[in-house]
Amino acid sequence: MTTPPTPAPALPAGFWAQAAADPDRVVLFAPDGTPWTAGQLHAAANQLVHGLRDAGLAVGDAFAVVLPNGVELFTAYLAAAQAGFYLVPVNHHLVGPEIAWIVSDSGAKVLIAHERFGEASTSAAEEAELPKERRYAVGDLPGFRPYGDLPAGQPASPPADRTTGWVMNYTSGTTGRPRGIRRPLPGKPPEQTPLGGFLGIFGIRPGEGNVHLVCSPLYHTAVLQFAGASLHLGHQVVLMDRWTPEEMLRLIDRHRVTHTHMVPTQFHRLLALPAETRDRYDVSSMRHAIHGAAPCPDHVKRAMIDWWGECVEEYYAASEGGGTFATAKDWLERPGTVGRPWPISEVAVLDDDGTLVPAGELGTVYMKMNTGGFSYHKDEAKTRQNRVGGFFTVGDLGVLDQDGYLYLRDRKIDMIISGGVNIYPAEIESALLAHPGVADAAAFGIPHDDWGEEVKAVIEPAPGHQPGPDLAADILAHCERQLAKYKCPRSVDFVAELPRDPNGKLYKRRLRDPYWEGRTRRL
Numbered sequence: 001m002t003t004p005p006t007p008a009p010a011l012p013a014g015f016w017a018q019a020a021a022d023p024d025r026v027v028l029f030a031p032d033g034t035p036w037t038a039g040q041l042h043a044a045a046n047q048l049v050h051g052l053r054d055a056g057l058a059v060g061d062a063f064a065v066v067l068p069n070g071v072e073l074f075t076a077y078l079a080a081a082q083a084g085f086y087l088v089p090v091n092h093h094l095v096g097p098e099i100a101w102i103v104s105d106s107g108a109k110v111l112i113a114h115e116r117f118g119e120a121s122t123s124a125a126e127e128a129e130l131p132k133e134r135r136y137a138v139g140d141l142p143g144f145r146p147y148g149d150l151p152a153g154q155p156a157s158p159p160a161d162r163t164t165g166w167v168m169n170y171t172s173g174t175t176g177r178p179r180g181i182r183r184p185l186p187g188k189p190p191e192q193t194p195l196g197g198f199l200g201i202f203g204i205r206p207g208e209g210n211v212h213l214v215c216s217p218l219y220h221t222a223v224l225q226f227a228g229a230s231l232h233l234g235h236q237v238v239l240m241d242r243w244t245p246e247e248m249l250r251l252i253d254r255h256r257v258t259h260t261h262m263v264p265t266q267f268h269r270l271l272a273l274p275a276e277t278r279d280r281y282d283v284s285s286m287r288h289a290i291h292g293a294a295p296c297p298d299h300v301k302r303a304m305i306d307w308w309g310e311c312v313e314e315y316y317a318a319s320e321g322g323g324t325f326a327t328a329k330d331w332l333e334r335p336g337t338v339g340r341p342w343p344i345s346e347v348a349v350l351d352d353d354g355t356l357v358p359a360g361e362l363g364t365v366y367m368k369m370n371t372g373g374f375s376y377h378k379d380e381a382k383t384r385q386n387r388v389g390g391f392f393t394v395g396d397l398g399v400l401d402q403d404g405y406l407y408l409r410d411r412k413i414d415m416i417i418s419g420g421v422n423i424y425p426a427e428i429e430s431a432l433l434a435h436p437g438v439a440d441a442a443a444f445g446i447p448h449d450d451w452g453e454e455v456k457a458v459i460e461p462a463p464g465h466q467p468g469p470d471l472a473a474d475i476l477a478h479c480e481r482q483l484a485k486y487k488c489p490r491s492v493d494f495v496a497e498l499p500r501d502p503n504g505k506l507y508k509r510r511l512r513d514p515y516w517e518g519r520t521r522r523l
Contacts, residue, residue, distance in 0.1 A: 011207060011234035014191055015078065016042070016158075018234055027231060029255070030071050031241035043156035044071070045078035050159055051150035052079065055134060057109050059084035059163060060185065064108035066090045066099060066121050069218050069241045072138050072147065076112065077167065077218075077228055082190045084163040088170065088180065089219040092116075093484040096123025098178075102170050103128040105378060106180055112147060115139030164193040168377065169221045171319040177427075180377035181221075181319050196232030198225060201325060201342045202313065204259055204288055210235040211285075213251055213260040215243050216420075221319040222292060226261040235259075245270045249281035259288035263420025264296035265451055267304050278307070286311045293420035294452055295408065298335060305332070314338055316406060318394045321345065321369035324406045337405040344370050346391070349400050354388040362409055365398040366391035414508060416445035418453045423487050425508075431482040432457055432489075435475050437465035440498045442508055443489060446515040457489035458511050460498050467494035 011018050015038070018025070023039025030036065057063060063085060067073040073089070080087035088106045090099055092114070099120055103111055104127075111130055113121035118141045125135050125143070137144035164186050170178040186193055196206065204210070212230035214237060216223045231237050238255050240247065243266065251257060270278075286308055292315045304312045310328035316338035317323030324347060326339030341347040349363040350356060357363040368391045376382040386393045395415075398408045416423040425443040432441035440460035445453030459475065461467045472492040479488040499507040 013206070013232075014195065015232050016082070016191060027236060028071065028074065029236070029238045031069060031239050036071060041071070041075065041078065044075045044151065045082065046156050046158055047151035047154040048075050048079040049083040050154035051152075052083065052085065052110060053159070054154075055110050055150070057083075057085055059161075059165075060086070062086040062088050062106045062108045062168060063110040063112065064088040064090055064103050064106060066092050066111070066113040066117050066124075067138065067218075068092065068114055068116060069214060069239045070114075070138075071239075072112070072114075073218050074227075074231075074237075074239075077224060080165040080167065081195065081228075082162045083159060083165055084185055085165040086168040086182070087165065088168050089224060090170070091219050091484070092120075092217070093486055094120065095482070095484055096120045096127060097482070098484060099124035100127035102178060102180075103130060105177075106168060106170075110134045110136065112136045112138070112150075113141060113144065115141045162189050164188060164190045164195075167221075167224060169219075169319050171221075171422075179379050179382055181374050182377040183372060183374045196229045199229045199233060201344070202259075202288055202290055202315070204230075204233070206233040208234060210259065211238060211255050211257045212236070213238045213240065213248070213255070213257040215240045215248050215260055215262060215266065220293075222317070223261055226290075230259070245273050246277055249273075249278070249283065252283050252286060253281040256285040258285055259290065260286075262289055262291045263293045264291060264300060265294070265419040267291065267296065267300050268450060271300065271303050271307070283308055288313055290315060292317065293422075294417045301331065316408065318367070320374055320392055320394065321367055323347075323367065326405075330405070334401070334405055336407050337401075338408055339406065340404045341406075346370065347400070347404075347406055348391055349398055349406075350388060350391075350393075359400055359402045362397055362399055364393050365396045365406065365408070366393045368392070414444065416443075416453050416455055418445065418448070418455065418486065419451040421486060423455060428455065428457070428479070428483065428487055428489065431479055432459065432475065434482065435478045437462050437471050437475065439463070440500075442498055442506060442511055444508055444512045446512070447519045455487065455489045456515065457492045458498070459492055459494050460496070461494060 012021050019038035019042035025038050026035045027038045028036040065076050076087055088108055090102055103124055111125055115137055122143055135144040136147045136150055138147045166183050168180045168182050170180050212235050214227045218224045227237055238251055289308055289311045290313045305328050312328050314326045315323055323345055324339040324341055326337050330339055346368040348366045350366055351363050396408055398406050400406055414425050428443040429441045432438050438459050439462040442458045443455055446456040448454040465471055475492055499510045
């Protein structure tokens with residue numbers, strides 16, 4: 001009679017306890033494949049806390065990072081989480097003035113940047129007037145101290161007076177400038193804060209044998225939250241820096257990945273691989289391929305379920321909170337649904353007067369998190385806007401059916417969603433109007449087979465400027481100097497006059513609808 005193997009002892013709750021109990025356990029694989037043990041990662045986070053404190057940070061202070069997916073960003077996350085700091089992850093596609101705004105608005109006392117994003121980071125640090133002794137760079141970046149100076153000579157032991165910190169992500173609004181989503185610090189040690197319990201909403205449980213693949217930038221709210229929660233649940237975390245479809249398949253096969261967070265554009269590109277390439281890799285280990293951030297076309301989702309099985313799951317949420325969740329079974333039974341509310345969340349559909357609408361009727365989607373609220377940093381007016389009682393909305397329209405399943409009907413009519421990234425036209429239009437050849441401007445999304453949408457600019461030329469290819473090229477070059485690449489219009493069309501009512505309201509739908517003729521827009 002064969003004796004069954006002795007099961008591995010259960011891991012203690014939370015990364016800190018796990019690192020103390022088994023410091024030699026591999027918990028992270030860097031993008032280059034280098035393994036990191038719990039002890040190594042714990043020591044690096046501890047040293048960074050000591051270094052940041054020596055640099056002047058105290059509980060409640062913020063520090064910003066412009067970093068690619070890598071160990072340094074994960075270390076920053078863990079350091080903030082146990083020292084009561086706010087970590088401000090900055091989208092590294094932004095240009096200097098955009099990064100400067102976030103650094104200044106957040107009150108970041110330290111900026112950690114990567115040499116890969118050196119030009120924008122240097123420009124931002126100068127514009128934000130951040131002292132040079134508080135600038136640190138991974139790699140060689142003139143005007144920045146080496147990142148190694150922060151942990152150098154610091155003890156690897158846990159810091160004193162440990163208290164939970166948070167991530168403060170910046171999200172754009174329809175009026176342009178991004179705002180920090182700031183949650184109050186709990187004022188208790190990180191061991192007493194359930195930093196990994198979030199994944200239980202999706203049926204992801206603690207313990208070894210689970211492997212999380214990070215296949216999108218960690219500056220995104222959900223991507224960092226999923227990765228951090230996985231670490232705290234005792235899962236191995238595998239980091240990708242630059243995503244490609246075949247490399248993702250290779251890593252799933254190599255590490256026996258069990259769960260990941262994705263956007264529909266990645267599904268589209270995976271499905272575009274030749275059949276022989278797809279067949280080369282074993283993806284049977286996948287249990288949860290959770291997608292969000294943008295609507296997924298029905299035919300794409302069905303094809304992914306046919307290939308990967310019922311691990312393909314969907315959620316709806318915002319950086320401010322959420323949300324709903326739909327298993328593959330839910331979606332197959334109710335095509336188009338984004339699911340039912342999380343156990344820690346409530347969802348309501350209200351009319352313009354803030355009154356509940358009956359099941360099956362269209363209204364604005366409102367959400368409420370039962371785990372605590374948030375505010376927009378230094379913007380009380382925006383914090384008060386779009387709220388009804390304890391519920392908030394990001395402006396999406398939807399329908400709740402009789403069983404409480406949510407169906408989205410639009411994603412804020414003017415917002416552009418390209419490759420799962422929210423792009424707000426007001427900021428683009430502001431940049432366009434700064435060009436001397438532009439009298440009036442509109443920006444909106446038009447169909448793109450790969451990204452879902454791309455940015456189109458429609459321009460009313462200023463007097464004395466001739467519409468045509470030369471002016472279009474000059475306007476596009478101007479935008480590239482003012483905006484991150486993903487926000488820049490991909491093409492420009494000209495009209496004699498933009499359609500506005502006597503009060504100045506732009507009838508943007510009149511401009512947008514012809515481009516979507518015969519296509520379904522974000523449904």
